[in-house]
Amino acid sequence: MQKKATALEGLYIIEDFITETEEQVLIRAIDSRAWCGNGVAPNPELKRRTQHYGYEFSYRYRKVIQNLGPLPTFTDFITKRFKQQKIIEFEDEPNMCIINEYEAGQGIMPHTDAATIFGPIILSLSLLSSCLMKFTHSNNPETQFLVVLRTSLLIMTKSSRYDYKHSISKDIIEWFEEGENGEKREIVRSRRVSLTFRTVRNLGVDVATNS
Ligand SMILES: O=C(O)CCC(=O)C(=O)O
Ligand SMILES: [Fe+2]
Secondary structure (H helix, E strand, O other), X not given: OOEEEOOOOOEEEEOOOOOHHHHHHHHHHHHOOOOEEOOEOOOOOOOOEEEEEOEEEXXXXXXXXXXXXXXXXXXXXXXXXXXXXXXXXXXXXXXXXXXXXXXXXXXXXXXXXOOOOEOOOEEEEEEEOOEEXXXXXXXXXXXXXXXXXXXXXXXXXXXXXXXXXXXXXXXXXXXXXXXXXXXXXXXXXXXXXXXXXXXXXXXXEOOOOXX
């Protein structure tokens, strides 16, 4: 398992964080649970579907609204691996996991995960379809970085976590350049599911945005 640095300070990717079998087992466990969003409470106004564990986040009020108890057992092997691989320190143990589902044509608007509420490390495990995540500097929008998310773990810390907004487009076809020769590659987006692990530090209102 290799933690690779990206060109953006504080942003790392681990490509082989879980196996294909673990991915399938996770998807089955997730799909056996109830989704909210797309008309269903507690976040009916959000078009994409989500599941909230540990704490419930309200996109409307931009804050954590209730403690939901421990994370589900199907995430135990993931959080254990965070510790084994020394991705997190003890005090950064995630106590919240939001699962997002993106159908083809769905994305997430540029935002910075609330610095007042969540801890310094944001971990996002991507399943199923690949996509591009764009990082745009909050004060200097011309400064941008693109990362490819396959079945991988994204580790967002430091500048990437605080100084940039991250977003995923709604595009069904995305292009990126890879390798030494900058070969052009295509992603045809289909269903993607991500698990974002955070540490809730504070139950205050999110003064930044999390959409
Ligand atoms: O889907 C992802 O990988 C990112 C989700 C995200 O940025 C968020 O929920 O704040
Ligand atoms: Fe985010």
